[in-house]
C-alpha cells in the first residue's frame with residue numbers, strides 16, 4: 001500500500017474522531033491501519049436498537065480507487081447483509097463500479113447506519129429477508145430482535 | 154507383399170533360333186495333358202522388388218551352385234534332370250523364377266549369388282523335409298538363418314517365397330519331366346502333333362501377391378493422411394489468422410471513427426499512456442479569487458454543481474497553463490484533492506486538470522491514470538479523446554466486442570421490454586454473461602435505482618465538488634434529503650444512448666426510468682481488469698489452440 005493511501009486512511013480516521021458519528025466506536029491499530037474494527041450500536045427506533053454490532057472495514061491496496069470492504073462480524077438479520085459467516089455487504093457506494101475516490105469512510109458508516117434504520121429492499125443480498133420486510137414487517141422485526149437478543153447483546 | 158498363391162502351369166513356346174518372329178507369346182498346355190499346380194501354404198520370406206499390380210512370373214529353373222560340396226549335397230534334394238539354365242533358350246533373356254531347396258545356408262548363398270546375376274523375378278525355396286505340407290515358418294525363424302544378419306534379403310533384388318517341402322519336391326520332380334525336348338515330356342506324342350519339335354515345353358509360374366498386407370504402402374497412406382491433415386489445419390489456421398486480422402483492423406477503424414467505445418462496452422479497461430497524460434494541463438492551484446466567488450454564487454443556483462462539469466460554463470480550456478482564468482471555474486468547485494483529501498495550497502499545489510475539468514494533485518492522479526483506469530475518479534468521464542485507440546488491439550478484445558454486440562443485438566431483438574426486467578428475472582444468466590465478458594465478480598448484480606421514497610446518506614457524494622460547506626450542515630442532513638445524484642452520472646460521450654428526462658410525477662415510472670438508466674450505464678463503469686490477464690489464466694493448451702486458431706471459441 002502506498003504512502004499516500006496510508007496518509008489518506010490516517011486522515012480519514014482523524015476525521016472520524018473529530019466528527020464522532022453517534023453510536024459507534026472505532027478501534028484503530030496504527031500497525032495495521034488497513035483493517036478497522038467498528039462497534040456500532042443498533043440505531044434507536046430500529047429493530048436493532050439495543051444491539052451492539054461488530055463490523056470490520058478492510059481497505060484494499062488500491063484504496064481510495066477501490067471501495068473499502070465492509071463485513072458484519074456480529075450476526076445480523078438484515079436484507080442487505082449476507083447471512084453467512086462473512087456477513088458481507090455490497091451495495092450502493094460500496095460497489096466497485098459506484099465507488100468514487102472522494103467518498104469517505106464516514107459516508108460508509110452513515111450508509112450502514114441508515115440501512116439499519118431502513119433496509120434497501122431493491123438491493124437485498126438476502127431476498128427472503130427482503131420479502132419478509134416488505135410483506136410481513138411484524139415477522140421481520142420479531143426475527144431481527146430475536147437475533148439481536150441471541151447474537152448482539 | 155506376401156504371396157497368396159503361386160500358380161504353376163506348363164507352357165509351350167517356340168525356340169527363338171527356329172522362328173522368324175520372336176515374341177513373348179506362349180501356349181498354355183491343356184490341363185489334362187500337362188502339369189498344373191496351385192501352390193498353397195506359402196510363406197513370404199522377403200517381398201523385395203515386388204510392386205503392387207506387378208506380380209512376378211517366369212520360367213521355373215534351378216540356379217547353378219558354385220562349389221562341388223554343394224553340388225554333391227544338392228543331389229539328395231533335386232532330381233537329376235530338373236530344369237537348369239542350360240535347358241532354356243540361350244540367347245533370349247526370359248523372365249525366370251528360381252526354385253531351390255533350402256538345405257544349407259552356405260549353398261543357399263550360392264543359389265542366391267547365381268540368381269542375382271540372372272533375370273530372376275522371384276525365388277521359391279522349399280524345406281528339405283519331403284513330408285511337410287504345413288506353411289513354412291516365418292522369416293525370422295532360425296530355419297532361415299543365414300548368419301549374415303538378414304542382409305541377403307536386401308542384396309537380393311527379387312522376392313523370396315518358401316513353400317512346404319512336399320510342394321517343393323513335387324515341383325522339382327516335375328521340372329525334371331519338363332527339361333528336355335518336346336518328345337521327352339509327358340504326353341510328348343500328342344504334343345508333337347500340335348507343336349514343332351524344336352519348341353520348348355517348360356514349367357511356368359506366376360505369383361499372386363496379396364495386396365492386403367502391404368506394410369510399406371500402409372505407412373505411405375498414413376503419411377498422406379497426416380500430410381493432408383496438416384495441410385487442412387494449416388490452411389484453416391491461415392484463414393482464421395487472416396480473418397482475425399481483418400476483424401482487428403475493423404475494430405480499430407470503428408474505435409477510431411467513434412463507433413465503438415471499448416471502455417464503455419466493457420471490452421477493455423483502458424489506461425492513459427504516459428505521453429498522452431503529459432499533455433493534460435498542469436498548473437498551480439490559484440485559490441479562491443473574487444472572480445471565483447462570483448462564479449460560485451452563480452453555480453450554486455444550478456442544482457447539481459456537485460460532480461457534474463456540465464453545470465459549469467463549458468468554455469473549453471486552452472491548452473497552455475498561462476491562462477489561469479479559464480481554470481477558475483473548475484477550481485472553485487474543488488478546494489480539496491478528492492484522492493488524498495488534502496486541501497490544495499493556493500499557488501503552491503501543482504494540480505492536473507482532466508478534460509472533465511476536475512483537478513487533482515499530480516502525484517495522486519497520475520499513477521491511477523497510468524496504471525488503473527482512464528476514467529476520471531470523480532465523474533468517470535474518460536480522460537482519453539473520443540476515437541482514442543489503444544496501440545494494440547488483441548484478439549481477446551475482438552472476441553469480447555463481438556460477443557457483446559451479439560448479445561446486445563439479441564437483447565434488442567428478443568426482449569423489447571426494458572432490460573431492467575431481464576436483470577430482475579434472470580440475474581443468474583446475466584451474471585454469468587457479465588462474468589465472462591467483463592471478468593467482474595459474479596456477485597449479486599441486481600441494479601437498484603434509488604427511488605424518491607428512499608433516504609440516502611447525504612454524505613455519499615458531498616466530498617468532491619460541493620463548495621466547502623460547514624461540516625455540521627452535512628451531519629445534520631445525514632438522513633434527510635433523498636438525492637438524485639446517486640444515479641450514476643451519464644457520460645455523454647460514451648456512446649450510450651441518452652435517456653430521456655425523468656418523468657417527474659409518477660414515482661413508479663420514475664423508478665423504471667432510473668433503473669433503465671442505471672442499467673444502460675452498467676456496462677460503462679466496469680471494464681474488465683485487462684484482457685491479457687484473462688489470457689494468462691487460460692490453460693496452456695487453450696492458449697496454444699488460440700494461437701493456431703485465433704477467434705476460435
Ligand SMILES: [Zn+2]
Nearest residue numbers: 490493514517
Ligand atoms: Zn492529492
Ligand SMILES: [Zn+2]
Nearest residue numbers: 509511529532
Ligand atoms: Zn471528472
